[in-house]
Amino acid sequence: MPHPLVPVRSETHGVVIELAYASHNNIAGRPIYDFPHCLLHRDAERCLRKAVGLAAQAGYRLKIFDAFRPHEAQVLLWESAPDQAYVADPQIGSNHTRGTAIDLTLVDAEGHELDMGTGFDDMTVQSHHFSEQVSPAAQANRMLLLKIMQDAGFEHIDHEWWHYALPDHYALIDSAALGDMSPMRNR
């Protein structure tokens, strides 16, 4: 196997997948992936399966906005970000490019997103964990997601309620190693 990524699918993982960067609905205002495949490092995928089970115990499903992000996409995001404090410098590399980070929220039985106080990729202080500008109901929803993801083996970062990553350091994954799987193949 030339790379450690495995696909995550709604049918096999019981998740909702709506990859923001495969659509126009993102901070770049245009797709930065050419196909809507959700990929994670196999270690992160194992933790995600645990998170799916924990969420189900509370009556919820996970909805994924982003997972593996190729280096080329990280460059586009970096250039598009209104505030670069919220995007990893491509020179350093994002955990998304290591396949170990995931952006997600919780949805109810009808598929409605829980109120998290802001939308995904809202790069403001309201997106920070325990922001005082977020309602108690949204705080509680964020805390539920936090507990689920921590118990599944992920770590949070302070300024993005939707972002979780494995704590260990992994290597950046070169898009060239993806071959036919490369989301950037038609660029």
Ligand SMILES: [Zn+2]
């Ligand atoms: Zn993220």
